[in-house]
Amino acid sequence: MIAFLNSNFFIGLATIVTGGVALIVYFRQKRDHKEQAARVLLMEIRTAEERIEQIRDKVATNSTTDLPLVFPTRSWKSYSHLFVSDFDHDELKLISSFYDYGELIEEFAKRNNDFFWVTTEERARVTQQQLAAIIKDAHDSGLSPADQDAYIRERRDYISSKSDQHNSPYVPQKTINEIQIYLGKLRMITTSSCGAKLKQLADLN
Numbered sequence: 001m002i003a004f005l006n007s008n009f010f011i012g013l014a015t016i017v018t019g020g021v022a023l024i025v026y027f028r029q030k031r032d033h034k035e036q037a038a039r040v041l042l043m044e045i046r047t048a049e050e051r052i053e054q055i056r057d058k059v060a061t062n063s064t065t066d067l068p069l070v071f072p073t074r075s076w077k078s079y080s081h082l083f084v085s086d087f088d089h090d091e092l093k094l095i096s097s098f099y100d101y102g103e104l105i106e107e108f109a110k111r112n113n114d115f116f117w118v119t120t121e122e123r124a125r126v127t128q129q130q131l132a133a134i135i136k137d138a139h140d141s142g143l144s145p146a147d148q149d150a151y152i153r154e155r156r157d158y159i160s161s162k163s164d165q166h167n168s169p170y171v172p173q174k175t176i177n178e179i180q181i182y183l184g185k186l187r188m189i190t191t192s193s194c195g196a197k198l199k200q201l202a203d204l205n
Contacts, residue, residue, distance in 0.1 A: 033082070034082045034083070034201065035201065035202060035203055037075070037079040037082050037083075038083075038198055038201035038202035038203075039202040040075050040079070041075055041076065041079060041198060041202075042190070042195075042198050042199060042202050044071065044072065044073055044074075044075055044076075045098070045189045045190060045195075045198075046190055047071075047072055048070050048071050048098075048102050049188055049189070049190060051068045051069065051070050052070060052102065052105065052183070052186065054067075054068050055067050055068065055070070055105060055109060055179065055183070056183055059176060059179055059180060059183070064112055064176060065113075066113060067109035067112055067113055067179075068109070069106055069109065069110070070102045070103070070105055070106040070109070071099075071102060071103070071106060074099065074103070076095060076096065076099045077099075080092070080095075080096070083201070086197065086201060087194065087197065091193075091194040091197070094187060094189065094192065094194050095189060095194065097185075097186070097187070098186060098187065098188075098189050101182045101185050101186040102186065104178075104182045105179055105182045105183060105186070108175050108178045108179045108182075109179065111175050112175045112176065112179070115172060115175065131156060134151075134152055134155040134156065135152060137151075138151045138152050
């Protein structure tokens, strides 16, 4: 028995078995890594599709003051190499274009949101300047204190009413036009055959 354990045959057999086990562990870990990556991508894409629909609805109803961001994270570039053998050229292109167009939509959505807050702050600044000028005019007018108060209230109410009439936020139409262009180009993933394959890879069917 000892002679067998010390034989070249047993040493070679042990080497083969050890190597086989190592390969099994390696491929299992690789499979698990790919499965986890597919789940991350699927969750990320589902979230992005929901937010894209929110943006589409807001643009259609001209309610564009607070557009959501499209991607919570962007994992495709990190994981795409894992799926080269699983998707054909058109499917890989579909996923890549989804992320590319989604990122462009998100960029223009951020610009749109920034314009809203900039114009809101600018209006507040101008209103404060106008009120300060009214108070100064009242004090310099030589009116009695009661008449000064009445003058200030009248002018203040006038500014407030005009502000309400023109309170729609300024949003450059070019920004909305660009969002609409890329919304038209973007194709959803989860309802496509590519999405079905991704669900299989994520072991969610």
